[in-house]
Amino acid sequence: MRGSNVVGEAAVRAGCRFYFGYPITPQNELPEYMSSRLLEVGGTFIQAESEISAINMVLGASAAGARAMTSSSSPGLALKQEGISYMAGMELPAVIVNMMRGGPGLGNIAPSAADYFQATRGGGNGDYRTPVLAPAGCQELAELTFTAFELADCYRTPVMLLGDGLMGQVMEPVVFPDPIDLESRTPLECTLDGCVNREPKKLYSMYLGQQGELMQHNWDLQAKYETITAKEQRWENYLTDDAEIVVVAYGTASRIARAAINELREKGLKVGLFRPITLWPYPKKHLRALAGDKVKMAVFELSAGQMVEDVALSVGERSEIYFYGVPGGVIPTPADVTAFLRSVQAEDGKKGRRYEI
């Protein structure tokens, strides 16, 4: 099944009955799929007038108690930041899908992964974070869509699913998790459904009081983020036990890297892959556990270098860090990555560069 459609199908099976979106290449297959699939399950699809309107429809649907989703690509995600910040402040669940493309600005429609900062640093205003899940193929697109809805409900937070244009277009076999039983889902405490036999509820992110109410609210949010950081990190170690070079890559970049790693292993080079699956919370300690002066980190990204900063934060000066990345929607081949890793081994700077802290 095609990646974009996988997300849609997984969302429906995970109980999503409300999708609001706006067309933008390269993820149009997802709203198109949802427009007919939701009809089959009695859900609601609205093609909104903009990405801004779509995220706000998600906000309303979520406040009303539903599992709601929106999707877009990089420039459209820039528009959604206000809504995401509000939902983080109001503690409302939502799933937001970004099929990344080249930027900045209008960029191009080729796959890229240059929205790492936007996704993991909280692209909107204020001190907030959103869990960011980075699948590396269609099977993970399916599984992590379920995870996204679960995390969103469990922690009352917007959750981002970060794919890219390539992942959205490829077709791979998928085994979907079992559909959830919507009837048995308990409504969240924050649900607005009319104040019958109870006090009216108000959902807001504004705290104007003079007694430090907003400060306290922020500390409460930070405590929540600490809990998520403690409990929800996800990552994969591939052939890292005896690795002298550890490639650090996520998403499509990790697939390309894996092919290069397999080839180099056959030729006797001890190279492995550390693949973060949650980009926030970043699995820092687990990456740090692999570092040491006999291990080199080789960061590979489809960008000019964003995750490499988190690698530097995780590893510090324990290992030398090397970086190879190509921005603007150009996708390196496994041969390019092989050349990078050879260059890391030789320390000759011919492909990629040493990343100085």
Add this chain to the structure above:
Amino acid sequence: MSQPAMKQVFKRPDSLKPAETHYCPGCGHSIAHRLVAECLDELDLREKTIGVPPVGCAVLAYNYFNFDMVEAPHGRALAVATGIKRVHPDKFVLTYQGDGDLAAIGTAETIHAANRGEKISTIFINNAIYGMTGGQMAPTTTLGLVATTTPGGRDPDRDGRPIDISRMLAVCENTVYIERCALTSVKDIKKAKKAIKKSFQVQLDRLGFSLVELLSPCPTNWKMTPRKAFEWVNQEMIKTYPPGVIKDTTGY
């Protein structure tokens, strides 16, 4: 002589909390809040209502209205309300928005909710100025009115003319009822209440989108006394924004 038995004929409606508002003396918001609350009471809708306040002076409306409310980013109330109404088609959903919220930053959301004919009732408070932020020009600021960002008064060449969003929305076929009323005399207040109630009935009958525009005095930012502000609406503002029915395909 014994006191004759007294019957209370006017009291605070249930859909309004007893909280004292932060609105200025003579502000139209308080009157509008009360009318909305009275209509909800009369139609027995309080426990089914979910409301979306604006960003503006009424941003704290959830402290005054006695029903479920959810904040929306500035201008996005009708998109948020759309999400709510699609999840709960059987509940009563209203937005309460000012002129900046509805006709500046929220123009796209307003037009498209009206165009889709969302079964939502919108109360549009037009006070021809940006109140909460201290008196800057609104899209509805009338020519010559001095706002803090229109030195010398609104100029048609430099600032454009006041927008008539209600008439623009009337073009949308799925928008079935739009009326403009003032809040600045007892007679106008009675008419405004009738219009609000009709808009609520439109939603109950699922006919489409409806909007009531209320010309609202803003004594503080117009730099007038409440009395003078009321007069200004009745004598000046209605020249740009004449009250009356702008669209009615309800058949009522």
Add this chain to the structure above:
Amino acid sequence: MIVIDRERCKGCHLCVDVCPTKVIVVDTKLNKKGYQPALFIEEVEEGAKGCTGCAMCASVCPDVAIEVYRAQ
């Protein structure tokens, strides 16, 4: 007759203007917020109409500060 909550009143005096029998005046004493609230004149002169319970004051009051009662 009417009951004005003088602490709730913000002294906009719209009720004073609107009352047809002129039984509401501006109080000289300030309330806690520093406004001069409206004041209801309960005892009227011989022959004067007094409050008819028309509720025009309450209808124009922005602060729901007035309750209105009518003889049954």
